[in-house]
Amino acid sequence: MEIFNIYKKLFKRYGSQNWWPIAYNKSNPAFEISVGAILTQNTAWKNVQKTLACLHRNELLNPKAIIKCPLHILHKCLRSSGYYRQKSKKLKIFCNWLNNNYDGKMLKFFRKTMKAARKELLDLWGIGPETADSILLYAGGKTIFVIDVYTKRLCEKFEVKFKEYEQYQKFFESRLPKSAKIFNEYHALIVASGKDGHRYI
């Protein structure tokens, strides 16, 4: 089945997913999205929501506050997201980078070309390809396709298998309209479908 047809099929079944879900900073969501993208690494979103709520409660959903926050306080909020020591460190590194280079503003960062922006994110400790691309697509509106474990399982169903992340990415991007909106919706639909074990594909 064609990749774009799978998208249409999933859309008909699951409808618009409205990603990325924003709970708090709706007027300036890019930072919250980036934090969520780091927190949800190999972790159920439900557990991340508790952390976001705690961060918001403690007025920690901004770069400067996280930079200043003592580690043991950050640990408390992050515990429910798992890997809380690593992820606390990741948030600190991300916030320091953002504050030092872009005045704490994601919008300044997103002025860069996508390739330069992607490389810069990947050079940060704690941000790999999926997290970088989630930030670029969902926080920055860049036209880049996010690959995750559900995407690879979907590919397996059609006996499509690669070694590298970027190969999966090219596979999808080359078979779809070059549209951030479609990339956005498709990845979210793949996650929705993956949670059902891709049973309707």
Next chain:
DNA sequence: GTCCAGGGCCGTT
């Protein structure tokens, strides 16, 4: 009790 969640880093081969 086991397995998995909207991964990524690091050391060894």
Next chain:
DNA sequence: AACGGCCATGGA
């Protein structure tokens, strides 16, 4: 380049 171990909580 490839592979395994590690990180850690919470729900099914």
